Amino acid sequence: MDQMTVEKELHVAVVGATGAVGMQMIKTLEETNFPLTKLTLLSSERSAGKKITYKGKEVVVEVATPEKFEGVDIALFSAGGGVSKELAPEAVKRGAIVVDNTSAFRMDENVPLVVPEVNENDLLHHNGIIANPNCSTIQMVVALEPIRKTFGLSKVIVSTYQAVSGSGVAAISEMKEQTKDIIEGNEFTPQVLPVKGDKKHYQIAFNAIPQIDKFEDNGFTFEEMKMINETKKIMHLPELPVAATCVRLPVETGHSESVYFETTQNGVSAQEVKDLLASAPGVVLEDNPAEQVYPMPIHAVGKKDVFVGRIRKDLDQDNGFHMWVVSDNLLKGAAWNSVQIAGSLLKLGLVAK
Amino acid sequence: MDQMTVEKELHVAVVGATGAVGMQMIKTLEETNFPLTKLTLLSSERSAGKKITYKGKEVVVEVATPEKFEGVDIALFSAGGGVSKELAPEAVKRGAIVVDNTSAFRMDENVPLVVPEVNENDLLHHNGIIANPNCSTIQMVVALEPIRKTFGLSKVIVSTYQAVSGSGVAAISEMKEQTKDIIEGNEFTPQVLPVKGDKKHYQIAFNAIPQIDKFEDNGFTFEEMKMINETKKIMHLPELPVAATCVRLPVETGHSESVYFETTQNGVSAQEVKDLLASAPGVVLEDNPAEQVYPMPIHAVGKKDVFVGRIRKDLDQDNGFHMWVVSDNLLKGAAWNSVQIAGSLLKLGLVAK
Numbered sequence A, B: 001m002d003q004m005t006v007e008k009e010l011h012v013a014v015v016g017a018t019g020a021v022g023m024q025m026i027k028t029l030e031e032t033n034f035p036l037t038k039l040t041l042l043s044s045e046r047s048a049g050k051k052i053t054y055k056g057k058e059v060v061v062e063v064a065t066p067e068k069f070e071g072v073d074i075a076l077f078s079a080g081g082g083v084s085k086e087l088a089p090e091a092v093k094r095g096a097i098v099v100d101n102t103s104a105f106r107m108d109e110n111v112p113l114v115v116p117e118v119n120e121n122d123l124l125h126h127n128g129i130i131a132n133p134n135c136s137t138i139q140m141v142v143a144l145e146p147i148r149k150t151f152g153l154s155k156v157i158v159s160t161y162q163a164v165s166g167s168g169v170a171a172i173s174e175m176k177e178q179t180k181d182i183i184e185g186n187e188f189t190p191q192v193l194p195v196k197g198d199k200k201h202y203q204i205a206f207n208a209i210p211q212i213d214k215f216e217d218n219g220f221t222f223e224e225m226k227m228i229n230e231t232k233k234i235m236h237l238p239e240l241p242v243a244a245t246c247v248r249l250p251v252e253t254g255h256s257e258s259v260y261f262e263t264t265q266n267g268v269s270a271q272e273v274k275d276l277l278a279s280a281p282g283v284v285l286e287d288n289p290a291e292q293v294y295p296m297p298i299h300a301v302g303k304k305d306v307f308v309g310r311i312r313k314d315l316d317q318d319n320g321f322h323m324w325v326v327s328d329n330l331l332k333g334a335a336w337n338s339v340q341i342a343g344s345l346l347k348l349g350l351v352a353k
Helices: A020-031 A081-093 A116-125 A135-151 A169-184 A222-234 A270-278 A331-347 B020-031 B081-093 B116-125 B135-151 B169-184 B222-234 B270-278 B331-347
Strands: A011-015 A038-043 A051-054 A057-060 A074-077 A097-100 A129-131 A155-161 A242-245 A255-262 A283-285 A306-313 A320-327 B011-015 B038-043 B051-054 B057-060 B074-077 B097-100 B129-131 B155-161 B242-245 B255-262 B283-285 B306-313 B320-327
Touching: A011 A020, A011 A081, A020 A038, A020 A051, A020 A331, A038 A057, A074 A081, A074 A331, A081 A097, A081 A129, A097 A331, A116 A135, A116 A331, A135 A155, A135 A222, A135 A255, A135 A270, A135 A283, A135 A306, A135 A320, A135 A331, A155 A222, A155 B155, A169 B169, A222 A242, A242 B320, A270 A283, A270 A306, A270 A320, A320 A331, A320 B242, B011 B020, B011 B081, B020 B038, B020 B051, B020 B331, B038 B057, B074 B081, B074 B331, B081 B097, B081 B129, B097 B331, B116 B135, B116 B331, B135 B155, B135 B222, B135 B255, B135 B270, B135 B283, B135 B306, B135 B320, B135 B331, B155 B222, B222 B242, B270 B283, B270 B306, B270 B320, B320 B331
Parallel strands: A011 A038, A011 A074, A074 A097, A097 A129, A155 A242, A283 A306, B011 B038, B011 B074, B074 B097, B097 B129, B155 B242, B283 B306
Antiparallel strands: A051 A057, A155 A255, A255 A320, A306 A320, B051 B057, B155 B255, B255 B320, B306 B320
């Protein structure tokens, strides 16, 4: 193996390689020329044996077992919380650093929850597992962090407009099939959305479902609580008032968010917020009402950035602002943020060689 | 004419009879058994001559001209602001009371802006023209009014999820055709949405467009300013802080709204708000997270009520609450509210006989 002679060899594993996010992880590693020398693709028994092309070579997907993590430097997990809870500690035991894209460890106080544009240095205190935040949280904090840094942040209220791909490939298929059935006048029975494991399923085509993930006892959904708790943790603002309403739409990919926020500082203008976001890392400002320029999911698909527009000052609250934030939920919301974290680990010299 | 012998004859005209709202007005007059003895259907020259069946009889649509309002008691207008500005004063001059479903007169201080569940008595001060509020405003104030009355209201922030039928029949066709084209892999060119008369047009199928109506200089759209200004006027709360972000979705009919509001009174519980709304006029409470019961556009279509659910107390703000409000934008949002106003005019003895 020629690769053994490379000075800095790097063995990366992707767990959940055949899922909606897993496939994007592989594509992102390839497109960003991630400096790996060996790629191991893992999945459940059901998907094992599939072949995935990486840089022109076929890689066979193997069943994820503890032994497969021997020699792995970085393992990107996106195969559901159950798999992460079982296998992430096994991977860490064998010397791998895990970047986990499930909710399994996100609120664990020993696990950094990282969006590189916001809190890259939290990686310095990792204990083997690093959590990748929820998709809807990531794009919001990328847009809010520059504001927090410059003007302070004292309140956030968000309503989301989320794409079905956030719920996996089965949800994408369901939306497409349902749409076709409605157009052709066929009967159909919803079986996946809003939540595969919940009691009832509703039509997503030409509808809006105000439920993402299961309900908590406080009336908020788990998705809403993820946005609330993760935002506080990532931004190191445990007392920040954050509220969320999360809604699923008939959009394939690209989450949108209507975000209201208040700054600590008074007298800030909308133009100052726009100027700030125009040069913020990971943000692309798309804000020109006169020319009808604003972010939309169909324009964000396939792009790594967070698109922000419709920035305007509240008409009553001097420190209140509204903005519209859109990003590809499979990229910055998942795969790209995970690969970015892997890159940050290398940059910070945290991968043992 | 037998009708001449009826004690209380009532001549109703519908202007814009062939439009998305006009057709619903006729259907609603029929279904609610509105006590009219003569129905005149008016439209532009382009649609005149069409035949519409009302209670089993064909009515020929005529060109709307000033003379057509001779003898009309109540004229329901929904043919665009330009038509209303030109013909509503002509109808009034001839003794008709106009219920106008455009934005032409809504903010005119001599014109009552009425949602019967909220401010029916404002009709007592009319001067011939009564304005029917914007669809997205109506459903929100129906849900907010009981709260204002009982607990006081000190702030409103709303993000909308609006259906294409709010933009007329051409928008409905565009969404359906586009969806079909995408599924079949055909090329298409958006031509109607987000705003027919604006410079650019965007794909609505599988997308979310954060623009409804044209932009104002303050960065808000006209739709957003309508929600803001109309809410204050209808609720008689000129100082109420209201903010809105309005978004168009690939939903045919049924607007949804994520509403954050603050009560003047502290210590109110979510259960108290639910109990209040459960018996509020025009409201149907659909709020049982344990059973995944919440309002959705597909369930609201064809119904006259405003459906409210997902009511929960903010986790940080003691007087803050979130709710999800859905209604058929063509019915309570337009046609039904107009017919309700006509009914209130009769009930209050305001139609001269």
